[in-house]
Amino acid sequence: MSTSRVSKGRYHHGNLAPVLVAEALGLVEAEGVGALSLREVAKRAAVSPTAVYRHFADKNALLMEIAAEGFAALNAAFATVPASAPDERLRCLGEAYVAFALAHPDLYRLMFTAARPSLPPTPRLLEQSGRSLATLTEAVAACRPPDGDTAAVSASTVAAWSLVHGFVLLVLEGPLNHLPPNAMPDVSALLARFTP
Amino acid sequence: MSTSRVSKGRYHHGNLAPVLVAEALGLVEAEGVGALSLREVAKRAAVSPTAVYRHFADKNALLMEIAAEGFAALNAAFATVPASAPDERLRCLGEAYVAFALAHPDLYRLMFTAARPSLPPTPRLLEQSGRSLATLTEAVAACRPPDGDTAAVSASTVAAWSLVHGFVLLVLEGPLNHLPPNAMPDVSALLARFTP
DNA sequence: TCCTAATGTTAACGTAGTCAACATTAGGTT
DNA sequence: AACCTAATGTTGACTACGTTAACATTAGGA
Incomplete structure (x- = not known):
């Protein structure tokens, strides 16, 4: 039975x-x-x-599954962001991204650290992180002229992701933590300076 | 003797x-x-x-010294960047930063990971990472109107650092590595889109 | 009903971080 | 010059961890 x-x-x-x-x-x-x-x-x-x-083949394989779970959770957070106007939506995605990372610092770190040695990334990890990237890319593309310049969209997407990723990590484990705390800017100010 | x-x-x-x-x-x-x-x-x-x-108190204390060494090396790389015009200088600093990180991937990762558990950051680590931040801050400030708006300078500096830091980490260990390799943009394009 | 592959257990190995107790020596004090 | 103490290095051991090998159990199809 x-x-x-x-x-x-x-x-x-x-x-x-x-x-x-x-x-x-x-x-x-x-x-x-x-x-x-x-x-x-x-x-x-x-x-x-x-x-x-x-x-699981080894510890790292388990870590990659956890990382995949993390990206799934991030995607779930993305899913709650309303459609609205392109620029507005991109901004909200950025806020959701940073909020997620700061709410789950260790998980977030793991998401970007797990897939290194030994095995190549798990299918599920590839799938979920790919979905995150796709969501971001679409949001960025919607903010640009529909000229189909995919290279420009890619570049802009990477820039956007770099900005939030770097910010989050600098705050979580960077020198921004143990240095004058007057400098820590809020997220909106950071996102406002990004133009797709 | x-x-x-x-x-x-x-x-x-x-x-x-x-x-x-x-x-x-x-x-x-x-x-x-x-x-x-x-x-x-x-x-x-x-x-x-x-x-x-x-x-050294424990392994982490040794790691922090290595991290400090890393920041010292980064500062040395910064020191070779000529004065030139403010915007030009900031761009060159960015290129030097990314070049350094990509040339020393493991050391770079360590620089931002060492100072977490157990002990607080070593004086030398604080000093060297502080110097890096100072160099960046000055370069950003030089690009802005001399209105003495330190908060704005801080915010802009954090944004600049976030951009390069995030980019480097996405390339080194992020999903940008095991995803379509057509998307990997070059550094200049990334830096060009930053306005102090 | 039986057989095999999947799944779980026990025992053990090698490596690593760390502590306690002990050994050596450098360099100032008398 | 002899001596004492703190700094520095060593030995031995303990605990925890990742991992493998050999064995035990059982689920589910032939």
């Missing part, structure tokens, strides 16, 4: 992979990336440490 | 701290931050692993 019911002392967990990702994500959000160990994640899922390797 | 000569089988190394930083820096540049372990650094300095703790 296909018990979609789970755990309760069973030898087979029945639904491990998603649970591992969820526990890991919770751990990252609560204690930071540094506190995330496979052993701790396994313990929280009430499973032996090495069980993780039946679902 | 104050032998400023060093090592050669002596019990006391005589000059350990700077050597440790140098070896660690070399290791980071050659193999990446992940390959840096206290034990390996100590081995390269021909010293027992725990000797490091006589000069």
Whole structure:
């Protein structure tokens, strides 16, 4: 019988992979990336440490799934931004982006750090981060003359993303944190100076 | 006698701290931050692993010194940028910044990641990163009307730094790497769109 | 009903950061 | 010149972690 019911002392967990990702994500959000160990994640899922390797090639593979989850959450935040006028929409996307990053600092960092060594990025990570990029690109394109200059749109999109990404990281872990706190500008001022 | 000569089988190394930083820096540049372990650094300095703790509180303290070294190198790169006209100078600083980051990816990442847990930032790290910020701020200020609006200068500086920082990180470890490579714009185009 | 692949466990290895206790020595004090 | 103390380096050990190998269990189709 296909018990979609789970755990309760069973030898087979029945639904491990998603649970591992969820526990890991919770751990990252609560204690930071540094506190995330496979052993701790396994313990929280009430499973032996090495069980993780039946679902993820190594620690980094798990991290990439968490990162994908992060981009999915970012995309969800994007989805709540109303259509409105192109410029207005781009501005709101920017605010949503920065708000998301500042609300989930450790997750945000992980989203841009997970896909480095060992394996290439997970399909799901590629898909979700691709969706983020697509949303941004469309919003930027809508602000420009419809001349179909895709290179210009790309360049403008990269500039926009660079601006918010850099800002967020400078605030989160950059010298802007442990330096005169009078300089920390608000987001609107930053976004206002961007012209697609 | 104050032998400023060093090592050669002596019990006391005589000059350990700077050597440790140098070896660690070399290791980071050659193999990446992940390959840096206290034990390996100590081995390269021909010293027992725990000797490091006589000069640095913990691993992070050593990392902060390396980060400080990184900012010092960045400042050195800044120093080669000629005075010229304000706008021209700011543009050249931006190019130098991006060039430095792309030439030393692991070191660059470390510069913005080292000062997080445990201890507060080292004085030397504060000093060197402060110098970087000061250079940027002055260059931005020179591009603006001399109305003494320090808040506006700060905001503009943060925007400039955000732009290059975000760009560099997106290229180094962001989704811009494992996505259609047609989109990667050059630096000049990015800097051209910034108005102090 | 049985077989196999999927899934989970136990034991163990190697590496790493860190601490405690001990050894050595540099450099000022008497 | 002899001595003392603080600085500096070493040994040994502990804990935690990622990872692998060998074995155990079970789900689900043939």
